[in-house]
Amino acid sequence: MEYVKGQVNSQVTTDNNRPQEATHEKVRKQRYEEETTKQKSKQKRLVRIRIIPIWLRLFIIAALIAISAIAGVVIGYGVIGSGEPEDALKKSTWQHIIDLVEKQK
Structure with a gap:
C-alpha cells in the first residue's frame, strides 16, 4: 500500500489472486456455454x-x-x-316441443 499525494493506492499483487482469476474465467466460460446450449435448445x-x-x-x-x-x-x-329414446331424434317430437313453446307466448 502506497500513499501518494493524499491518495491511497492499494494494489495487491500476490500469487493468490491468479488462481482466483483463473476460476473466474472458468465460471464465465461455463456460463457462456450454458447460455449457448439454452439458445440452441430453444x-x-x-x-x-x-x-x-x-x-x-x-x-x-x-x-x-x-x-x-x-x-x-x-x-x-x-x-x-319416460318416453322412447328413439322418439327423441324424430322431427315430429321437436316440432311438437316447438309448438308448445310458441303457444305459451
Whole structure:
C-alpha cells in the first residue's frame, strides 16, 4: 500500500489472486456455454410437429359436443322423461316441443 499525494493506492499483487482469476474465467466460460446450449435448445423447440393438427382438434371437439348433446337429449327424453329414446331424434317430437313453446307466448 502506497500513499501518494493524499491518495491511497492499494494494489495487491500476490500469487493468490491468479488462481482466483483463473476460476473466474472458468465460471464465465461455463456460463457462456450454458447460455449457448439454452439458445440452441430453444431453437430446437421452435420447430414442433403436432401429431394432431389444430383444425382436426377443433373438429374433434365440435363432434364430441354434438355427440354429448344428442346423448343428453336421448337420455333426458327416454330415461328421465319416460318416453322412447328413439322418439327423441324424430322431427315430429321437436316440432311438437316447438309448438308448445310458441303457444305459451
